[in-house]
Amino acid sequence: xxxxxxxxxxxxxxxxxxxxxxxxxxxxxxxxxxxxxxxxxxxxxxxxxxxxxxxxxxxxxxxxxxxxxxxxxxxxxxxxxxxxxxxxxxxxxxxxxxxxxxxxxxxxxxxxxxxxxxxxxxxxxxxxxxxxxxxxxxxxxxxxxxxxxxxxxxxxxxxxxxxxxxxxxxxxxxxxxxxxxxxxxxxxxxxxxxxxxxxxxxxxxxxxxxxxxxxxxxxxxxxxxxxxxxxxxxxxxxxxxxxxxxxxxxxxxxxxxxxxxxxxxxxxxxxxxxxxxxxxxxxxxxxxxxxxxxxxxxxxxxxxxxxxxxxxxxxxxxxxxxxxxxxxxx
Amino acid sequence: xxxxxxxxxxxxxxxxxxxxxxxxxxxxxxxxxxxxxxxxxxxxxxxxxxxxxxxxxxxxxxxxxxxxxxxxxxxxxxxxxxxxxxxxxxxxxxxxxxxxxxxxxxxxxxxxxxxxxxxxxxxxxxxxxxxxxxxxxxxxxxxxxx
Numbered sequence: 001x002x003x004x005x006x007x008x009x010x011x012x013x014x015x016x017x018x019x020x021x022x023x024x025x026x027x028x029x030x031x032x033x034x035x036x037x038x039x040x041x042x043x044x045x046x047x048x049x050x051x052x053x054x055x056x057x058x059x060x061x062x063x064x065x066x067x068x069x070x071x072x073x074x075x076x077x078x079x080x081x082x083x084x085x086x087x088x089x090x091x092x093x094x095x096x097x098x099x100x101x102x103x104x105x106x107x108x109x110x111x112x113x114x115x116x117x118x119x120x121x122x123x124x125x126x127x128x129x130x131x132x133x134x135x136x137x138x139x140x141x142x143x144x145x146x147x148x149x150x151x152x153x154x155x156x157x158x159x160x161x162x163x164x165x166x167x168x169x170x171x172x173x174x175x176x177x178x179x180x181x182x183x184x185x186x187x188x189x190x191x192x193x194x195x196x197x198x199x200x201x202x203x204x205x206x207x208x209x210x211x212x213x214x215x216x217x218x219x220x221x222x223x224x225x226x227x228x229x230x231x232x233x234x235x236x237x238x239x240x241x242x243x244x245x246x247x248x249x250x251x252x253x254x255x256x257x258x259x260x261x262x263x264x265x266x267x268x269x270x271x272x273x274x275x276x277x278x279x280x281x282x283x284x285x286x287x288x289x290x291x292x293x294x295x296x297x298x299x300x301x302x303x304x305x306x307x308x309x310x311x312x313x314x315x316x317x318x319x320x321x322x323x324x325x326x327x328x329x330x
Numbered sequence: 331x332x333x334x335x336x337x338x339x340x341x342x343x344x345x346x347x348x349x350x351x352x353x354x355x356x357x358x359x360x361x362x363x364x365x366x367x368x369x370x371x372x373x374x375x376x377x378x379x380x381x382x383x384x385x386x387x388x389x390x391x392x393x394x395x396x397x398x399x400x401x402x403x404x405x406x407x408x409x410x411x412x413x414x415x416x417x418x419x420x421x422x423x424x425x426x427x428x429x430x431x432x433x434x435x436x437x438x439x440x441x442x443x444x445x446x447x448x449x450x451x452x453x454x455x456x457x458x459x460x461x462x463x464x465x466x467x468x469x470x471x472x473x474x475x476x
Binding site: 035038039040041042043046202291292294295296311315 | 338342345348349351352353355356357358359360361362364
């Protein structure tokens, strides 16, 4: 029987991507707890396995053994579909991400666009879950999430448009290909294209935090104000899948930031490029995301919107205009 | 315009200062005590339940069975009994029971004792599932210690 090697390759990538997303979701929880603990000068999980490494496994088993409660009065379809709507786009985004020049499931020419298209479905999942659970905290949280995402999508996409203008392509592999050869070629230091590039990276990073609903922008799950926000009525693995989706989205965000600004799989000194450099940069960004969570308190909702509309959007537009002017002049 | 930019720059800088503080804490040693595996020494003035004191010379209790602690106890949780024995001056302690379910740790018994025969113990691991576990036979505890 003849099987197309392309199908085998895609199946292998499918399994690999799902395993990568699930493992990341599980072990980022562990990393988060450990890092939070050490910033507060505690140890964190340490009893289950060496350094508490089996803790995510045990947590997963615990979540799976719990009853999936569907409260009376919820919309049964939306309530059940919402966690999947958060998880599936996150996993699908991995398909277009090039981990190295050969390690990519589907090298789409519009990979960047595809990732941002999938990323916006995440908001829809949260909105549907919150709306379907017929809970006032959840609905408040959903309203916040939507306005937050609308506010932060703009500076993020403007920054991305700037980058696409510089690179001239939306193919993620090609964007990395243009940055190879050492850290001075990375887009974050590409000062000849626009002197505001490091600031553009900061804007992108802040927007990524807001898009993934991470602290200090965790308005969706402001546990001190909104119980658990959109997740209030969820129990067991429904909640678990939401959480895995969130962490998978963080991985996606960090990967995209690595690809767009930090040269993907490129080595900073031009030696031994490969998937390990991609992972090092990505996990450093994830470490920073967690570090930020345990440093800053949650912003107020108006502070969050002011930051976007008054600071990030004007600066990203200035960067866009500056870049296009410089592209035209030079 | 200048104020707008200055506020952005100083605000961004303050965020980096905050990150610097937390990362310094991240690399500093852990300060918590891993409780079930490690314990801290109790402070000398810790007031646990009462305990009989051993007389260093005789190795026996210092209690003279005067019953002052029993009388001083506001919640009647102490029972002291003694008997006369041949050739021994004074009474000999036969029973010293503390009903810890009633004790409020007020310490009046320790204050009223004329021979300083009772003191506060340093026990705090006192979780249990049966009420009877909290009727302490202090005489047995002292003998177990010897």
